[in-house]
Amino acid sequence: MRRNGGQLLVESLVALGATKGFGVPGESYLAVLDALHDTAGRLDFVLCRNEGGAAFMAAAWGKLTRSPGLCFVTRGPGVTNASIGIHTAMQDSAPMIVFVGQVGTDMRGREAFQEIDYRAVFGTMAKWAVEIDDVNRIPEILARAWTTALTGRPGPVVIALPEDMLTTLTETAPLTAPARITEPAPAPAAMAEARAMLAAATRPLILMGGCNWTPEGQAALQAFAEASDIPVVAAFRYQDQFDNFSPCYAGEAGVGMPPHVKALIRDADTILAVNVRFGEMTTDGYTLLDVPVPVQKLIHVHGSDREIGKIYQPTLGIQAGQNAFAAALSPVTGDWAAWRKGARASWMASLEAPAQPSPVDMVAVTAHLRDVLPEDAILTNGAGNFTVWPNKFFAYGPQARLLAPQSGAMGYGLPAAIAAKVAHPGRTVVCFAGDGDFQMNCQELGTAMQAGAQPIVLILNNGIYGTIRAHQERNYPARVSGTVLLNPDFTAIARAYGFHAERVERTEDFAAAFARALASGTGAVLDLVISPEALTPRQTLTQMRDAALAAKETA
Numbered sequence: 001m002r003r004n005g006g007q008l009l010v011e012s013l014v015a016l017g018a019t020k021g022f023g024v025p026g027e028s029y030l031a032v033l034d035a036l037h038d039t040a041g042r043l044d045f046v047l048c049r050n051e052g053g054a055a056f057m058a059a060a061w062g063k064l065t066r067s068p069g070l071c072f073v074t075r076g077p078g079v080t081n082a083s084i085g086i087h088t089a090m091q092d093s094a095p096m097i098v099f100v101g102q103v104g105t106d107m108r109g110r111e112a113f114q115e116i117d118y119r120a121v122f123g124t125m126a127k128w129a130v131e132i133d134d135v136n137r138i139p140e141i142l143a144r145a146w147t148t149a150l151t152g153r154p155g156p157v158v159i160a161l162p163e164d165m166l167t168t169l170t171e172t173a174p175l176t177a178p179a180r181i182t183e184p185a186p187a188p189a190a191m192a193e194a195r196a197m198l199a200a201a202t203r204p205l206i207l208m209g210g211c212n213w214t215p216e217g218q219a220a221l222q223a224f225a226e227a228s229d230i231p232v233v234a235a236f237r238y239q240d241q242f243d244n245f246s247p248c249y250a251g252e253a254g255v256g257m258p259p260h261v262k263a264l265i266r267d268a269d270t271i272l273a274v275n276v277r278f279g280e281m282t283t284d285g286y287t288l289l290d291v292p293v294p295v296q297k298l299i300h301v302h303g304s305d306r307e308i309g310k311i312y313q314p315t316l317g318i319q320a321g322q323n324a325f326a327a328a329l330s331p332v333t334g335d336w337a338a339w340r341k342g343a344r345a346s347w348m349a350s351l352e353a354p355a356q357p358s359p360v361d362m363v364a365v366t367a368h369l370r371d372v373l374p375e376d377a378i379l380t381n382g383a384g385n386f387t388v389w390p391n392k393f394f395a396y397g398p399q400a401r402l403l404a405p406q407s408g409a410m411g412y413g414l415p416a417a418i419a420a421k422v423a424h425p426g427r428t429v430v431c432f433a434g435d436g437d438f439q440m441n442c443q444e445l446g447t448a449m450q451a452g453a454q455p456i457v458l459i460l461n462n463g464i465y466g467t468i469r470a471h472q473e474r475n476y477p478a479r480v481s482g483t484v485l486l487n488p489d490f491t492a493i494a495r496a497y498g499f500h501a502e503r504v505e506r507t508e509d510f511a512a513a514f515a516r517a518l519a520s521g522t523g524a525v526l527d528l529v530i531s532p533e534a535l536t537p538r539q540t541l542t543q544m545r546d547a548a549l550a551a552k553e554t555a
């Protein structure tokens, strides 16, 4: 049977198991759009408003589903818009494939209209960037992209599709199924050594994170931690990967790291790091672990040889998939019960904070959400100080999920929430957004409306780019520059897109407003009035400024 390149690509994607793709159309890949006409109901094209939103949706899909998130965009301006999601998927180690239209091969290399050299531009931003020149090689290259996105350290792949290649007819058969690839399992000798190191420890710690955990792998790691009574810290924005209700869970090593988590990492004598990509967030700017040889004994387990030894020379490196590794663990015993208990108590205490100087008090709001959200709720956020609430004041059980970018990209939360709703229409999805953060991608409310994938959005509206204002007050106190926002009526915008919308001006009104949001069936936007003073849970903006002014005077 003869098909064109677009049909060969789309039929192969269906065979690989793809069910949704997020994109913005372009004349550069009409043959793909045409092939998608025939796969509605099997592989659906979710029409987005900006490629930045589409790419964030695909990146979030990859993180949520353990299958590559698919993004379809046009050349030049389309893919440059999408680059923020490619960068985010890379930093998150999330599986993703971006399909980009490319100018025809007869035009290439002349700086044709909207031409980009994808290998050069995305060669360092993505895990792999490739162009398919020969229509007959679509199945081969697509299969490699799928495997590349998913295995080792997962990540984004960019595939450029020249226009004439897509319209060329071919007899080549599409793929029929994904490759079955097992995770690399740890060698028994390495497991024995790891066990001996842990058994010899006095203050052992497990650091875990990353994508592609299976429920079995998570349960195995939890069973090991609990049977061995070892505290567990989650890497930056991966706290949903370990049951926070386990007596071993002790907090997140992320931005704004709580003092007790810093102390745990610094004072541990043996750290078992599983599926963790080390970075400054996880190490408090490389201060908790010395580069390149930490004082702590380090067992680093990762599926990719390129992560082990990248920054830290481990005492023992084990190249293995995290689920296979977890399955091979057997409990150790030691005299560290007080260490684990102390870690857990500190985390529990960190969920408390003083009443906030704000019309809507987020301490009360998050406490309420912990009570009322279903166990399988999905929370999302972009970047800003507001992220402290979903990141530090929520407890993620085994079914709850957090979609939050390790890249610190503003604007991720809303598209991620839409992708989550597309993946799981029946689950409650709550996006936390700052007023600045929300306006990075609020046009995607249109995508949500059209796809029938409407989450609940909480806008923490403080009238400022709070994070930057905080840095400003610390470094240049009382000199506010470029950080004050004049905001629109967010509820009017939300209503225009068919969402239920309310402005919440007092803490005591939140519970009822949230109940109406849950019941609305249309998705909802709650515009929460937050004082700029309540920028961090334990220090006001004025305290920040005063401390910096006082430090300047004594300097």
Ligand SMILES: Cc1ncc(C[n+]2csc(CCOP(=O)(O)OP(=O)(O)O)c2C)c(N)n1
Binding pocket: 383, 384, 385, 386, 387, 408, 409, 410, 411, 433, 434, 435, 436, 437, 438, 460, 462, 464, 465, 466, 467, 468
């Ligand atoms: C795409 C992008 N642009 C700029 C930044 C820098 N940045 C980080 S946080 C922030 C302010 C966030 O403001 P808002 O969403 O209102 O949250 P708040 O800090 O006020 O809670 C900015 C500008 C970023 N991280 N990402």
Ligand SMILES: [Mg+2]
Binding pocket: 384, 434, 435, 436, 460, 461, 462, 463, 464, 465, 466
């Ligand atoms: Mg703000």
